[in-house]
Structure formats: C-alpha cells, structure tokens
Amino acid sequence: MTVAATGPGAAAGAPADGTTRPARRWATLLARPLLVVAALTILYLVVSSRELDSIEARSLDAAYIASRTWQHIWLTAVVSVLVLVIAVPLGVLLTREATRRFAGPVLTVANISQAIPSIGLIVLFAVAFLALPVTVIAVLAFVLHGILPIVRNTIAGLDQVDRSVIEAARGMGMTRRGVLFSVELPLAVPVVLAGVRTTLTITTGTVALATFVGAGGLGDIISNGLASNRTLVLVTGSVLVAALALLIDWLAGLAEDVLHPKGL
C-alpha cells in the first residue's frame, strides 16, 4: 500500500522527477487484472469444490455476494467522490496566501480524525446520530477518515511548484486564477494523484467496517466468517475486499497515467 506524503517532496507513488514516463507496455498494464482474475478463479474453484454447510451456504450464495459487492462498490464510490470534492479544493485553499495560516490547524484536526480508529468513529456515529440512516453514518465516518491524505498531498504538490515559475507566469501578466489553473495545478497533479490513489485504496478496505453498523458491503461476509467460525467464509470475504482494492488501485494508476501532464 502506498503511504501518504509527509511533507513537500516526499510524495509517495509520484513518478521520478523530471523524467518522461515511458508508455506502459500491454503486458505490464494487464498484469494486475490478470492476477486478480486468477485469484478469484482459484477462490471460486476452492469454494465450489467444498461441500458447504447451511451457514457457509448463506454467506457464499451468489446473490448474497453480488449484493454485498455492489453495496461495497457503491459506498466506496460515494465516499471517494465526496472526499475528492472536499479535499482537493480544501488543499488548494490552504495554499492561497490569504488562507495559508489556517493550513496548520486544519491539518491538525485532519490528523486527529485519522488517529481515531475508523471502527470507533463509525460505531460512535451509529449510536450518537440515531436520526441518521446507517449509510449516511457510514459515508460520514469514511469521508472524515479519507480526507487527510488528499489534503496533505494537494498542499505538498502545490508547495513543490517552483516559485520562479509562478513569478514568471505572474510577470507575463497572468491572473492569480490563471496561474493556479494553468501552471500550479498541472505541475501539482502527480503528487495530488498519488494522494488520491492512496485514499481510494484505503477507503476500499475501510468500507469493510460498514458491516458493524449494518450498512452492508463485503464486511458482512468477513464478520460472518468470524462470528460463525467458518474459515472459508472469512477467507472469501477477505479475498474479495483485497481483489477490489487491487483493482481500484490499478484503475487509479491508469488514471494517473492518463492525467499526468505531458512532458513531465
């Protein structure tokens, strides 16, 4: 798993500075999904070769797995979109001259939200906000948890943009807004995307905790494997979450390639 950047220039997962990234060959591109398909095929063969008791059959039923996978993807998507919509603008805002002084306090608060175990956060919300539907509770908790890596990487990405480039742009008569959108953001994209990728992968895994408040997802299968002491169920749930996280990380990697500014 990639690690969130801890400061300017420490952006994890960003391509090597200044070098042109070679187009990936098809083989490297397809390795990840093929690996995932292989793992899922093995899992399917193992499960279908076993004689399932009624407890295993409930959690390994095709309709059941499909509904949990769908809930999981849906929750992950909603959380990811909300995190992006909140965190990137927040990160940009915190690097503007006028609001820069709030960066420290905001990051401190974000750090605290990350320090609370997500399982505690979600269960706390479930009991505290009795009026809210469980999916809202789950989404709230996971969004709070996912914001930090992106805010941090956005700030780091914007900070590492060469001051002289910005001054040159200003000198050419570009507006502040123009500098931001045409110079700063494009140059910050690799680092920002690294944060996005981290958050997407972490969120996919964290969404498994939604089961504790009844919001569904693949965590249902894992928690049932634990509660009923059925290893096969436990392994199936875990492999499915891992497969999903790997695929989403792979998709984010593709997006990174596509969105990567030309010539960097």
Add this chain to the structure above:
Amino acid sequence: MTTRFPRRALPGLLAGVAALVSGCGAAGAVAGPSPQQLRGGTLARDVDLSGAELAVGSKEFTEQRVLGAITLLALQACGARTVDRTGLSGSTIVRAALEQGDVDVYWEYAGTGWTLFLGNDTTVPGERALFDAVAGQDRERNDVAWLGPARFGNQYAVARRSDVDGPLAQVRTLSDLGPYFAADESRATFCGAAEFLDREFADMQAAYGITFPPSQTYQNDFALNFVNVARSSPCELAEVFTTDARVRSLDLTVLVDDRNFFTTQLAALTCRAETVQRHPQLRILAATLGELLTVDTMIELNGLVDLEGRSATAVAQLFLARNGLIGA
C-alpha cells in the same frame, strides 16, 4: 486449521466494539461489594468453594454481562478466587475458550448448544425437553456439564417499530408477514446479527412461508438490531430477544410467533465435567442462582444496565443482595 487467529486475536477488538455499542455499560470502573458484604449472605454459609480458582466467561451482550457479573460475585461470596473473562464476542469464541480451559464457567442457552455446538438441525419441542436433550448429549459427547438451569430462557423474536404508518402497522404476527410480502416484496427488510441469520433465519422463513431476498437482509452487531429497527434504517424488521429491555425503551412491537417457531432456550451454567467433579458445590450454586433468575427478573436487570446506565457489577450486586445471597 487456521481457527486460532479469529479465536485469539479478535475477541478483544470485537468486544471493544460491543462495549462501545452497548454504551460502555459494563465498564469495570464501578467498585464491587466489599469482602464483608460478599461474606454476609446465604451463599457464604451454604456453598463452600474455598480454594477453587475459576475463570468466568460471558458473551458480549448486556444479559450475558449481567450473568457473568452475578457469577463472578457469587463465586467470590462462596470463597473462590475468580478470573474475569466476560465480554467475549460470540458463542463460538466463548465456547472454544471453555473447552480449552481458558474459561471455566459461563451461562449458555440450550438452543445455542443444540444447534451450534451439537450440530443438530431438528428441534425439540418444549423448553425442558430441549434442555435435557442438550445436557445429555453435551455431557456424553464433549464432557460439558449444564448446571441449573435458570428459570428464564432466551427467546428470539422479530420486532418492528411501534409507531409505523401504512401496511407495516397491520403486521402484528409473523403470519401477517405473508400478505405483507405478497403486496410488495421489495419493502420488507430485515436486520439481524450473524448468529441468528446463520441459524434461525432460514427455518423461520420456511416456517412462515416468506423469503427475504439477500439484498434486503442486513447483518449488524446484535446491539444495533434495536437501534437500526427503531430508526427504520436500514431495516423495518429485526431480530430481538424477548428479555431485552430495549424492546420497551425504543418502543418496539414484538410480532406474535403464532406458529410457535421459536422455542425458549433455557439458560444454564456450563462448565467442563472435570470442573464439576473437582468442585461439586458448583451444582448448588447454579441451582440457587437459576431458581432466582426468572424472566421478569432478567428483563429488570437488563433494563437497569441498558436503560439506567448502571454497570453490570452494580446490577449483579443488587440482585445478590436483594435475595440475601450476599450481605447488603
């Protein structure tokens, strides 16, 4: 087998969640009775367990925590030294601990023993008959003794919010679910904990001729059944225990089990047979406690924890003192 990981590593984590969920009611911050109080009742006089060292287990929900606390204090009153291993998450984990010797005594329900530990999938009608069958089989096959039993049982039920509008307001018995389903299957949603969904759910649906689609069945922590059905999210119907005080406090309506599907599962103090052989006085203790633990008493004790926020230890002390088992 890779079963060691879930048994060893996760009870702590899950019990932590359960403690959060149940409002930290069982946190051990409250001091128990003094040694003088413990030795001041009939238990100290009638039951001698001095020299014994016993680890007491329980599952994670309120009733089990209360039973665990009662057992801990009662054993101390009888002169035994105790180890507190209450609050383990789920029947399988606490039972495994009992068989491995990490736990010496805990209260278990006959139905759980019958289906989960003895692997039966038929039912025995009648609460006493079921209890005798479980006690007999478990002794024979696993060397586990069932002492007591208590006069209350744990009975599953299905509940909905009392103040619903529309067609659900007409559902008063489990049989009413048939027509409710027939009108519009997609609105029937069900919340349950893993144990119920794994064990009773399929048979209950068969008995009443209904089928909840997997996408409309939600699995959550047992304590959240009540909360989730009270807010109608994600579900309109949920699994509950009839002895749980939250049925009243959250204004839930228990659907009448008009085809008598759910049998009462009498609770009993379970322990390894060798433990009883070494400490035969445990039988007297279990019988004494079991005789006093009636349905109404259990509802009241659960309510003191869940509704009034008292600790399981304080409630246990109250129960023991009120019945003269320990000094006031």
